[in-house]
Amino acid sequence: MDLGVTAVMLPELDFDEQIALCAELGLRYYQYRPRIIPENSRGKPYSCWGNHKFDLTPERFRKEGQALTQKLRQAGLEPWGALPQAVIDDPDDTLRLHLEGAANAEAHCVRMGPPPYPDKPFNYPELLERAIRRYEFIVQKLARPLGIKIVMETHCRSLVTSPGLAWAICRHFDPRELGVIFDIANFSREGEVRPHLAVSVLRDYIDCVHLGGGRHVAGKTDAFGCSLVTVQACALAQSDLHIPTWLNALQAAGIKPPLIIENFASPMAGPDRLRQDAAFLKNVMDKGI
Numbered sequence: 188m189d190l191g192v193t194a195v196m197l198p199e200l201d202f203d204e205q206i207a208l209c210a211e212l213g214l215r216y217y218q219y220r221p222r223i224i225p226e227n228s229r230g231k232p233y234s235c236w237g238n239h240k241f242d243l244t245p246e247r248f249r250k251e252g253q254a255l256t257q258k259l260r261q262a263g264l265e266p267w268g269a270l271p272q273a274v275i276d277d278p279d280d281t282l283r284l285h286l287e288g289a290a291n292a293e294a295h296c297v298r299m300g301p302p303p304y305p306d307k308p309f310n311y312p313e314l315l316e317r318a319i320r321r322y323e324f325i326v327q328k329l330a331r332p333l334g335i336k337i338v339m340e341t342h343c344r345s346l347v348t349s350p351g352l353a354w355a356i357c358r359h360f361d362p363r364e365l366g367v368i369f370d371i372a373n374f375s376r377e378g379e380v381r382p383h384l385a386v387s388v389l390r391d392y393i394d395c396v397h398l399g400g401g402r403h404v405a406g407k408t409d410a411f412g413c414s415l416v417t418v419q420a421c422a423l424a425q426s427d428l429h430i431p432t433w434l435n436a437l438q439a440a441g442i443k444p445p446l447i448i449e450n451f452a453s454p455m456a457g458p459d460r461l462r463q464d465a466a467f468l469k470n471v472m473d474k475g476i
Contacts, residue, residue, distance in 0.1 A: 190469075194243070203258070209262070214264065296394060301322075354392075369386075422452055
């Protein structure tokens with residue numbers, strides 16, 4: 188399995204610096220992150236969700252995508268998708284902008300998430316059916332003409348937090364046109380099941396794997412004396428989820444998706460986190476997962 192990185196974890200570097208670091212570490216894949224920097228973050232210190240040195244707006248991505256990918260390939264890298272903050276309920280023109288950017292960059296796929304679930308009891312079958320119908324329209328009418336695959340991410344607080352919930356949607360589609368970002372870091376927050384079950388549920392739909400670490404930390408107690416637990420990002424080796432076991436499950440299932448590093452552990456800077464996690468993963472694979 189080849190390694191890659193999502194640009195969102197390298198806010199301190201411009202595009203050329205990101206490419207140089209990826210080439211230095213022997214990474215194969217790069218995930219674009221078209222985004223609009225919030226006005227209140229501009230000029231502030233760089234952060235994953237705030238100011239980025241590489242200011243890649245969706246409009247810029249559509250205009251410059253081909254040239255950006257040419258730079259990647261000159262360094263021996265390949266694009267593996269674009270990860271805008273897009274949800275399927277966005278207007279068609281907004282989604283089309285993201286798809287056209289990915290098509291120009293030959294970026295294979297675009298992440299478009301389902302709606303979040305309400306923080307109260309709700310009609311799940313109704314919301315599920317609405318999501319399936321919307322994905323059908325996006326796949327057939329917007330993405331297929333451009334040759335782009337749609338991917339959803341198993342992400343906490345979304346309608347597809349777990350492999351089973353993702354399967355409830357993606358099973359209606361050809362895996363060549365709709366797939367799943369298998370996000371192991373988010374499984375430490377919500378939706379986690381045992382590795383072999385998780386991989387078996389989604390096997391044909393796993394487009395790539397997102398790798399980050401998460402650990403549960405007990406903090407204060409509430410009025411009942413119950414622990415209030417939070418999940419903190421951490422190095423892969425320190426994760427509550429044993430990363431080698433998850434990689435073994437993928438290998439045993441006969442699939443070799445790209446392993447995309449997406450680690451937000453602080454206070455280490457993005458480039459240092461990437462170096463640490465790339466070295467960890469290479470060591471695991473060298474020892475024969």
